[in-house]
Structure formats: C-alpha cells, structure tokens
Amino acid sequence: MSEPYKITGLKGVYPRREIRDLAEDEKQFCLFIHALQAVKQPDYRPKAARFQDLGGIHGLPYERWSGDPNAPDALPEGLWGGYCNHQSVLFPVWHRPYVLALEQSVGEAAIRIARRWIEDAEHITEEDKAAWTEAAKALRFPFWDWTDKSTETEGLPDVLKPQVFQFELPGSTPAEPILSDPIENPLAFHEFAPTPDGFQDQIFSTSMAKTGAMSYFKTWERTYRWPSSKLNPIEDYVKINKLLRGAKDARGSAKQLRESIGNLFCYPAPGEVPDEHQFPSLWDEFSNTLFESKKAGWGATGCGSIESPHNTVHLVLGGLGDMANNDYAGYDPIFYLHHCNIDRILAFWEYTYHKYWVDSGYYKKDGDGKPIPFTQPEGTWDESNNAPIDRSTSLQPFRTKDGEYWTPDQTRFFNRSSTLDTGYTYPDIVATVNGQERRVKLSDPLPETDQEVHDIRNVIQTHFGVNKKAPVLGPQLKMTYDDGSVPAGHRIVPSYHRFYTFVELVGHAFGGSYSLEVLYKKRVIGSFAVLTRGDATQCASCKVRRKAGGEVRGIVDIPDETLQDIVESESEALATADDLVEALSKLIKTKLTVRLVDAAGNLLADTVARGGVPGIGPSGNNEGRRLEAAITPRVRLQSAGAVRKRDETLESTHDGKPSEADITFFNHADHGDLLEGPVAWLPY
Structure with a gap:
C-alpha cells in the first residue's frame, strides 16, 4: 500500500509574510506564483500534495485523503463523514497542520523550480544563483491580514484578484531580461480538473423562507467569489470591497473584524482568574462558536471567539460562491491565506495566554474537580457520537514525520520538540506605546507573570485599536460601580461602557450559511455569521448538528459611535x-432592530411588532406565518464596564485622552432580550 504524506514542515524557520509584502519581493513572489500553479496541475506528484486533493480534505468529495491511505475505519462502511472540525475546541488547531500541508507542498515545488531555472540559465552569476536559492528556501505560504487599516480604504488586495503575471527569471539582466510565460493568477480561483464527485447545486431555503438564490456548484467548473446566481456567473469584487470597506453597512467590515480580533486579547490574565479550573473553559470560549462548556457555570467573558470573525470573512468573500460553504471552501486559494491569518492570530493568542488550553476537559464551577471531556458529535470519520476530545486527540488525517497523527499538544506554536518543527513563524506585532515602539515577538520567552501578560496585551490591544476608548457617554455622564466590583490593581475607564448583543442561532436553519445583522437607523452596524454546509452534505458532524438543531453562539458589539449617537439624542433624560x-439598556432596545440574511445578503427573515398588520409580513406573501420556533434567533443585550491596569505614571491622563494601559472588561450584566414585547419573526 502507498505511504502516508507526512506533514513535517519545511526546513529552517522563516516568517510567513503578508501577501502584499510578499508581492514586493520579486524573486519570492515569482517562485510562489509558479509553485502554486504547479501544485494545481492534475498530474502533480505526489498526488497527496496536489492542491485539489488537499482542498478535498475540508469537505467534498468525502473520500479518504490520499495522503493517509492506511487509516482504519472506525465507522461502518458507507458512513464515512469527513474530517470536519468546526464549532469545536479543535477548530483552530486542526487547521494548523492543514495549512502547513499546502505550505509544504508549495515550498517543495518552489525549491525544485528554482533549481531547474538555475540549471537552465545560460548566463547567471553565482550571486544570482545564491539569491534565487535562498528565496526558494525561505518561501513560506503568505497570509492576508484583513485586519490591516488599509483594508478600510482598499478592500481586497489587487494581488488576490484575476490578472496575468509575467516575471523576470534567473539569468536576467537589465539589458537582456528573460521573461516567464504569462501566467494567470493562481490566487484568484481554482479550475477543477476534474470536478470532484458529489458537488451539488444549493438553494437557500426552508419550508418557510426561500430567497431563490442558487449556487451552481455542480455546473461551475472553477471556484467563484460573490458570483451571480447564474450558470455562467460574474464575480462581484465591487461588492466584496464595499463590505470590507464598510462603505454603507458594517456587515463584515474591516473595522468590525479588527475590533473583534482586538477583543480576543481582552481575556483576563491567568492570575486574575479566580480558579484555574476555568482555564479550559476560557480556551473553549476563545476557540469556537459552540462554547460547549458554557453550561459549566463560569459565565462568558464577552471577549468572543476566533471562529466568529473567521466565519464572517468566509461569507464576505463567498456570497453564493465556494468560500461561503465549507464543502467547497478548501478549493479556493484565498481560503489558505485567510487561515494563515487565523493561525497568526492564534499564535499570538496562545503565546499571550499559554496557560489556557483544552487539557483533559472542562470543570464545573463549584463542582467535584473532575474534568468533563469536550466532545465532537460524530466529529470525523473515526469518532463515534459524542466521542471525547482532548489535548492528545488525533488530528486526522495529518501525520507527523514519525508517522503518528498530529495531536493538539503538538500544534502549539511554542512547542518545539523532536517530533514537531513547523518551519515557520510570523512577523512581530508592533505598536507605539508611551511614545515608544514596542514589539511582541513570538521568539521571546513566554510570559509567566500577570504583568508580563498585561505588557503584551497592551501592545496588541494598541495595534488593533482596542485600548483607545473615547468617553462615548460624554463628559457629563460618569459610570459608577460598587467598589467591590472593580478588580484589584485596576482603575475605571471613565465615561465609557460597552454594550453588545449575545446571539444564539441554529446552525442549519436555512440550508446554508447565513448572518444575523443588527441595525440602527436602518443601517447595519454589526453582524454575526453562521458558516455551514448545504442540506445535502455528507459531513457527519454537520448532519448531527442539523438533526439536533445545533446552536452557534457569539457576540455583536454595538459600535462606540452608535452608542454615542444614542446618548447625544437622549442626553437630558440620561x-x-x-x-x-x-x-x-432600555433606550438601546428601542433603537435597534435585527434581521437574517443569506450568504449573498438576501433577506431570510425580519422582525415586526405583532401590533402591525395582522398576518402580513414585509414580503407581502407570508400570510399567517411565523418563523418556526426551533430556528428563531435568541438575541440578548449585555454590557460591561472597562478598567485599566493601574499605572502610577499614567494617573495624570485626563478624560478624552487615550491611556496607555491595557483594557479589561468587568462588571458584566445581562439586560434581557434585545427585542422585548410582542415581536414576531417573519420569513421572506
């Protein structure tokens, strides 16, 4: 039988570069584009390293990956359910060796291409040979940083869009350039060769709500981003750019995405957590949108999960296309640049909060001290229903150089053992703090004290703009709290209070991915995305979640500028x-509305007061109908105060000026349903 394709990482440790930075490096970018194009070819070998074979790991065709041919089946024949790891504590760590597999494939191809070009060059200097050899050796898969401030003005980088490249090859001189053949941008799409088995057209609908939007996955011969609902679609990059820029609405805007990532670095320092038994629950809350251990009684921090902005980006890029459906997303090249960025954020989070981990399970608050295993309902082909998962669970189908499956423990970025050497790192996160440039370096020793954690958080929060909180309540309104509620060693951020909605949605409610949007004055101010697969999927865990009405959970922040506008309009009463x-909280509830839209922004359901026209919904064609109770969203309004680590050198900072100390949220409060009174959800 054939040997497994082992995911060992490339030799040496070099940084993964942001795609726009990589594009400025003529040699590396030339090699990257040609190597990516090479691994896309139908005859590329080894087959397991071929782009299309790797893309199929994430979803269809639900066949065993050729890189793990000898794995035993744990489920009965015909029930093989894929490798799905979403809405799970394994979500971020499973995707790490997955992206590493493509990086390894592309890197190996680049080294071979550089060697061939050098050998074929008739006139090449030793200096040029060395430069091309080093460029290939140092090449790592790039990430697209959608949190970068430039995204608010530029939208999607041009380098990720359709275009034709041509490069100067080894041996070129200014007088006699040697040009490559024109090459169509392999980052823009993937052309199937052939279309994998099992692809099905998808329509967004339920028995009550139907938008009529169709994704023609069975017919389309390549991947598409925001395609029109046609057999021969047109991609709408203008729409993608509008969403990222937040030109009209904030659904998926770079600003919303950046703030959601910044909030991830507001989790408390370990010494400020009352009980170490809460550590696995903090990892759970951070790592995924299921938050299985929420029932353990610790309460949520309101800092959100890394899976939530991840899902939003999928829908922003996909629309009716491949990225908005997990069965097809792995075939779009941008998937891997997106997940490299998720992996980058994970690397800095686990560096900052290395004590929070899945371990052997979570603990009940005031319980017996025994861990309760996390579970993955029918998670992958080799796991039975509700199989326990922990730090040593096999991350199939990915094998290390020793031939064993990767485990969560081995993926940890700061873990460097004889078994694991990922071969990559990330550029430093840089920010100006107290007038000085500060850096967070993944190569530095891990923080062991709370003060070290706060110092790191300070740089990262500043980088993402979290800790520059303006007095959104106005100078005349001051927040007061019970003295006992303010954490020791902290001081209150005056005239500031954070409001957000806690959202619970049914993942498979509408036969595909969708979003809940929060509106103020008929404008979208925030959203929460559900990334899923169609009803026809063979994903085992997805089938279980759909049958059980599995929920996803997350938060939607009410932007500071929205709260400020509400405060200014009612300042006298407040x-x-x-x-x-x-x-x-009562005022906010009268100002906000919510609605559900499919992946392309088509309306699925809206809220109306029952005191309106009886039985007639906004679409005019749903007489007497209401959204089924089983799939009706639950949206609660919650809030928290903000404190900063007390620093005597900053006590002179006056209201309205950003402090240099990092922010922690505290005094969390639940204010009940956002939509109070007689409210009905009406399907379209």
Missing part, C-alpha cells in the same frame, strides 16, 4: 437617570 446602565 443625565437624571438613577441607574445609567439600566436607562441606557
């Missing part, structure tokens, strides 16, 4: 309120 937070 100035005399006995309980400012309660008064604000």
Whole structure:
C-alpha cells in the first residue's frame, strides 16, 4: 500500500509574510506564483500534495485523503463523514497542520523550480544563483491580514484578484531580461480538473423562507467569489470591497473584524482568574462558536471567539460562491491565506495566554474537580457520537514525520520538540506605546507573570485599536460601580461602557450559511455569521448538528459611535437617570432592530411588532406565518464596564485622552432580550 504524506514542515524557520509584502519581493513572489500553479496541475506528484486533493480534505468529495491511505475505519462502511472540525475546541488547531500541508507542498515545488531555472540559465552569476536559492528556501505560504487599516480604504488586495503575471527569471539582466510565460493568477480561483464527485447545486431555503438564490456548484467548473446566481456567473469584487470597506453597512467590515480580533486579547490574565479550573473553559470560549462548556457555570467573558470573525470573512468573500460553504471552501486559494491569518492570530493568542488550553476537559464551577471531556458529535470519520476530545486527540488525517497523527499538544506554536518543527513563524506585532515602539515577538520567552501578560496585551490591544476608548457617554455622564466590583490593581475607564448583543442561532436553519445583522437607523452596524454546509452534505458532524438543531453562539458589539449617537439624542433624560446602565439598556432596545440574511445578503427573515398588520409580513406573501420556533434567533443585550491596569505614571491622563494601559472588561450584566414585547419573526 502507498505511504502516508507526512506533514513535517519545511526546513529552517522563516516568517510567513503578508501577501502584499510578499508581492514586493520579486524573486519570492515569482517562485510562489509558479509553485502554486504547479501544485494545481492534475498530474502533480505526489498526488497527496496536489492542491485539489488537499482542498478535498475540508469537505467534498468525502473520500479518504490520499495522503493517509492506511487509516482504519472506525465507522461502518458507507458512513464515512469527513474530517470536519468546526464549532469545536479543535477548530483552530486542526487547521494548523492543514495549512502547513499546502505550505509544504508549495515550498517543495518552489525549491525544485528554482533549481531547474538555475540549471537552465545560460548566463547567471553565482550571486544570482545564491539569491534565487535562498528565496526558494525561505518561501513560506503568505497570509492576508484583513485586519490591516488599509483594508478600510482598499478592500481586497489587487494581488488576490484575476490578472496575468509575467516575471523576470534567473539569468536576467537589465539589458537582456528573460521573461516567464504569462501566467494567470493562481490566487484568484481554482479550475477543477476534474470536478470532484458529489458537488451539488444549493438553494437557500426552508419550508418557510426561500430567497431563490442558487449556487451552481455542480455546473461551475472553477471556484467563484460573490458570483451571480447564474450558470455562467460574474464575480462581484465591487461588492466584496464595499463590505470590507464598510462603505454603507458594517456587515463584515474591516473595522468590525479588527475590533473583534482586538477583543480576543481582552481575556483576563491567568492570575486574575479566580480558579484555574476555568482555564479550559476560557480556551473553549476563545476557540469556537459552540462554547460547549458554557453550561459549566463560569459565565462568558464577552471577549468572543476566533471562529466568529473567521466565519464572517468566509461569507464576505463567498456570497453564493465556494468560500461561503465549507464543502467547497478548501478549493479556493484565498481560503489558505485567510487561515494563515487565523493561525497568526492564534499564535499570538496562545503565546499571550499559554496557560489556557483544552487539557483533559472542562470543570464545573463549584463542582467535584473532575474534568468533563469536550466532545465532537460524530466529529470525523473515526469518532463515534459524542466521542471525547482532548489535548492528545488525533488530528486526522495529518501525520507527523514519525508517522503518528498530529495531536493538539503538538500544534502549539511554542512547542518545539523532536517530533514537531513547523518551519515557520510570523512577523512581530508592533505598536507605539508611551511614545515608544514596542514589539511582541513570538521568539521571546513566554510570559509567566500577570504583568508580563498585561505588557503584551497592551501592545496588541494598541495595534488593533482596542485600548483607545473615547468617553462615548460624554463628559457629563460618569459610570459608577460598587467598589467591590472593580478588580484589584485596576482603575475605571471613565465615561465609557460597552454594550453588545449575545446571539444564539441554529446552525442549519436555512440550508446554508447565513448572518444575523443588527441595525440602527436602518443601517447595519454589526453582524454575526453562521458558516455551514448545504442540506445535502455528507459531513457527519454537520448532519448531527442539523438533526439536533445545533446552536452557534457569539457576540455583536454595538459600535462606540452608535452608542454615542444614542446618548447625544437622549442626553437630558440620561443625565437624571438613577441607574445609567439600566436607562441606557432600555433606550438601546428601542433603537435597534435585527434581521437574517443569506450568504449573498438576501433577506431570510425580519422582525415586526405583532401590533402591525395582522398576518402580513414585509414580503407581502407570508400570510399567517411565523418563523418556526426551533430556528428563531435568541438575541440578548449585555454590557460591561472597562478598567485599566493601574499605572502610577499614567494617573495624570485626563478624560478624552487615550491611556496607555491595557483594557479589561468587568462588571458584566445581562439586560434581557434585545427585542422585548410582542415581536414576531417573519420569513421572506
């Protein structure tokens, strides 16, 4: 039988570069584009390293990956359910060796290409040979940083869009350039060769709500981003750019994405967590949108999960196309640049919070001290229903150089053992703090004290703009808290209070991916995305979740500028309120509305007061209908105060000026349903 394709990483340790930075390096970018194009060819060998074979690991065709041919089946024949690891504590760590597999394939191809070009060059200097050899050796798969401030103005980088490249090859001189053949940008799409088995057209609908939007996956011969609902579609990059820029609405805007990532670095420092038994639950809350251990009673931090912005980017890029459906997403090259960025964020988070981990399970608050295993309902082909998963679970189908399956422990970025050497790192995160440039370097020793964690958080929060909180309540409104609620060693951020919605949605409610949007004055101010697969999927865990009505959970922040506008419009009434937070929460509920849209932004369901026209929904064609109770969203309004680590050198900072200390959220409060009173969800 054939040997497994082992995921060992490339030799040496070099940084993964942001795609726009890589594109400025003529030699590396030339090699990257040619290597990616090479691994896409139908005859590329080894077959397991071929782009299309790797793409199939994430979803269709639900066949065993050729790189792991000898794995025993744990499920009965015919029930093989894929390798799905989403809405799970394994979500971020499973994708790490997955991206590494493509990086390894492309890197190996680049080294061979550089060697061939050098050998074929008739006139090449030793200096040029060395430069091309080093460029190939140092090449790592790039990431697309959608949190970069430039995304607010530029949208999707041009280098990720359709175009034709031509490069100067080894041996070129200014007088006699040697040019490559023109090459169509392999980052823009993938052409199937052939179309994998099992591809099916998908329509977004339920028995009650139907948009009529169709994705023609069975017919399309290549991947598409925001395609029109046609057999021969047109991609709408203008739409993608509008979403990223937040030109009209904030659904998937770079600003929303950046703030959601910044919030991930507001989790408390380990010494400020009352009980170490909460550590696995903090990893759970961070790592995925299921948050299985929420029932353990620790409560949520309100800092969100890395899977939530991940899902949003999928829908922003996909629309009716491949990225918005997990069965097909792995075939779009941008999937891997997106997941490299997710992996980059994970690397800095686990460096900052290395004590929070899946371990052997989670613990009940005030329980017996025994761990309760996390589970993955029918998670992959080799796991039975509700099989326990922990730090040593096999991350199939990926094998290390020793031939064993990768485990979560081995993926940890700071783990360097004889078994694991990933071969890559990431550029430093840089910010100006106290007028000085500060860096967070993944190669530095791990933080062991709370102060070291705060110092790291300070740089990262500043980088993402989290800790520059303006007095959104206005100078005349001051927040007051019980003295006992303010964490020791911290000081209150005056005239600031954070409001957000806690959202619970049914993952497979509408036969495909969809979003809940929060609106203020008829404008989308935030959204929460559900990334899923169609009803016809063979994904085992997805089938179980659909049958059980599995939920996803997340938060949607109410932007500071929205809260500021609400405060200014009702400043007189708020100035005399006995309980400012309660008064604000009641006011916010009268100002916000919510709705559900499919991956292409088509309306699925909206909310109306039952006091309106009886039985007639906004679409005019749903007489007497209401959205089924089983798939009706639950949206609650919650809030938290903000404190900064006390620093005597910063005590002179006055209101309205950003402090240099990092932010922690505290005094969390639940204000009940966002939509109070007689409200009905009506399908379209």
